Amino acid sequence: MAERRPTIADVARRAGVSKGTVSFALNGRPGVAAATRERILEAAEALNWRPNHRARSLSVSRAFALGLVIARDPSLLGSDPFFPTFIAGVETVLAERGQALVLQVAGGGQAETEGYRRLAQDGRVDGVFLTDLRRHDPRITLVDALGLPAVTLNRPDVPSPFPAVCLDDRPGIAAVVDHLVGLGHTRIAHVAGPDDFLHGHGRRKAFLDALAAQGLPAGRVEVSDFTASGGTAATRRLLDAPDPPTAIVYANDLMAIAGINVAHGLGISVPARLSVAGFDDTELSAHLHPPLTTVRTDVFGWGQVAARSLLALIDGESTGDVELEPARLVVRRSTAPPSAPSETSPATPYPTPEES
Amino acid sequence: MAERRPTIADVARRAGVSKGTVSFALNGRPGVAAATRERILEAAEALNWRPNHRARSLSVSRAFALGLVIARDPSLLGSDPFFPTFIAGVETVLAERGQALVLQVAGGGQAETEGYRRLAQDGRVDGVFLTDLRRHDPRITLVDALGLPAVTLNRPDVPSPFPAVCLDDRPGIAAVVDHLVGLGHTRIAHVAGPDDFLHGHGRRKAFLDALAAQGLPAGRVEVSDFTASGGTAATRRLLDAPDPPTAIVYANDLMAIAGINVAHGLGISVPARLSVAGFDDTELSAHLHPPLTTVRTDVFGWGQVAARSLLALIDGESTGDVELEPARLVVRRSTAPPSAPSETSPATPYPTPEES
DNA sequence: GGTTTAGATCAAACCGGTTTGGTTAACGGG
C-alpha cells in the first residue's frame, strides 16, 4: 500500500542487473547485450517505471525546460495577441520533446533583469527566448554573461552570440504602402510602435523606405505605443492636423482599430475618406466593419521554429540563423481609393466595397 | 578558473562545520548556536553561495513551481485577454516566493489530460490552477487522482476536494440587465459563451434570472463561442430576426465589438437604435466609438489570490474558499434608451453622445 | 595454449542538497 513509485533500483532488481546497466539500457547506450536490454525494458514496462525527472535533472545538470520572460505592463498584456500565440507554437514543440516552458512576467526593466537572473541561477531552464528586442538590447550581454543559451526573435542591432529566428516585417509594410499608393494615395501617415523596440523602429523605417521607393515624400509618423489608447491619441493628432492623411498605416491592429473608431467619431468614414491598414491580423480584424486590411505574420510558426532552434542550440547542434516566410499583406475593405480632393462633403458612412 | 559554483560543502568547510549544520543554519532550524549560525551565514555570504535548486528539489521532493494548462485553440488564444492578465497576477506572487510558473498549451481535450498527467508524473509542479471550468469538469477527478493539489477558479458543479477562488460574474450581468431595463429596454437579447463552460452557462443563467427579476419575459439567447467570428454570426441571427432586440448583452467584449460592427454594417447605429454591452473591459473597449458599456472583473487580482491560495494549500495551511469582489458594471456610451418604436427610419449613423 | 582484446556488467562515486541517529560536552538536580 506504500504506493511508492518504482525507482531504477526496483527495475534493476527485477531484471537481475545493476542500476548502472539499467540506466545504460534505457538510454539506448551501447555496451548492453541485446537480450539484457530486452529484459530490462520488460521489467521497466512491467513496473510501469518512469524516470524521476528531478533526479535526472540533478545528475545531468539540465532543467529540461525553456524560459520566457515577458516584460510588459500587465494591464496591457491582455490586448497583445503575440505572446499567447507564440507560446502556443513553442508548446507544440516542447510537448513532444518532454520539455516544459517556464514563464515569467516582469513589469519594469529592473524586474526583467532579475527574471533572467533568477531563471539562470536557479537552473530553472536550459535556455531562453529573447522576444521584443529593443535597440541596443542589454539582455544580449546579460543572458550571455549568465551563461544561458538563447535565441533572439529577429536580429539584434548589437553583436549577438545567439542564433536569430527571423520573420521580416518589412515586406508586409512595403506591401501595404505599395497597395495604398496603387490605390492613388499620396498623403499616407504611419502610427508607429515605440521607437526603442526593434519592431516599432523597423516598421517605421520600412514605411518610410517604401514611400521613398515609390518616389513620394516622407509621410507623417506618429510614434505611439501599440495600445488602443495610444492609437486613439495618435490618430486624433493626425486627423486634427491641417492637412490630414488620406491613409494611415498602423504598426498593429489594435491601434488601427482604435484609429478607425476615432475616424468614425469624427464623422470620417473608412475607407471612403480614410484608408486604414493594421498589422498582425488578429481574429477580430476580419470581423470589423469594414474588415481591416492588415499584414499577417505566422506567429505560431515563429514559436515552433524558435523552440526547435533553441533546443538544437542547447544540444550543441545549432543550425545558425533561420529565416521564416516574411509578413504578408491581407487586403480587406478598410482600404480604398482616396476620395477626390474636391469632394469635401462627407461620403456615405459605409460605402459598400466589393466582397473580399 | 573552474568557475565551479560553491556548494554547501564549501560553505561548511569555510565555516568549519559539517554540511548538515550548514543546512540547519540556513533553513533557520533550531539546534544551532547563535555564534555558529552567524559564522555560517558569513561564510555563505562570502562565497556568494546560493542553494542549488535542483538538488533541493530532489531531496525535498518539491518542484517549487506551479502549473497552468491552457486548453484553447491556439489560433484563438491570442484574442483572449484572460490568460495573460491572469498569469501576470499569478507571477507577481510567485516571483517573490521563489516559485516558477510552468505553462502548457493543449489543443484538444486529449492533449489537456495528457498535459496534467505529464506535469504530475514528471513532478514538474507542486500544484495546478484549474481555469475555464466546464460543466461536470473531468479534470477535478483527474487532478485529484494524480495527487496534485489544485485550486479552481470559481466553484465547480461537481464535488471538489479543492479550494475555490471565486469571482462572481452574476452581479455584473444583473447590473447590465438592470441598467438596460432602467433605460427602458424590454427586448434584450444575450449572446452567450459555449454552454459547457461554467462561465458561459453561468452568465446566460444570470442574464435570464435578471430579466425574470425585472418581471420581463425571457430574452432571446444565442449561444456562441467567445470569438469575433462567433459574435458576428450570432449578432446577424439576432438582428435579422423579425422582431430584433433593442439591446444585446454579450458574454465578452470581443463578441460585443464584433456585434457593434455587424450593426454598423446593417446601418443600425449604436446606441441610438441598438444598445450593446460587453464583458471583460478590455483595453480596446474604452476606445471604441461609441465606447463600450461592459463589466469589469479584476483578473489580475484573481491571479494573485489564486496563487496565494494554491501555495497555502501546498504548504498545508489552506484557508478554504476565497471570495473576490464581484464583477462590476462600467457604463459607457454603447447603451442608451431605445429609440421610439415609431421611429423606423435609420438614425444618423453616429449620433454624438456626450463625452465620457 | 597462452595472451590480447573487446564487450558486458557491476560496484561505487557523484550531483548538492536534507534528514536521521548518534556522540560529545555542559549543565542541573539529588
Next chain:
DNA sequence: CCCGTTAACCAAACCGGTTTGATCTAAACC
C-alpha cells in the same frame, strides 16, 4: 559526586538518477 538531560554538532544515509573505473568473461589472435 554521579547521573540524567539537553543543546550543539557531526557523520552517514538518503533522494533517484548518471557516470566512471574496475572486473569478469569469452572470443580473437599469434
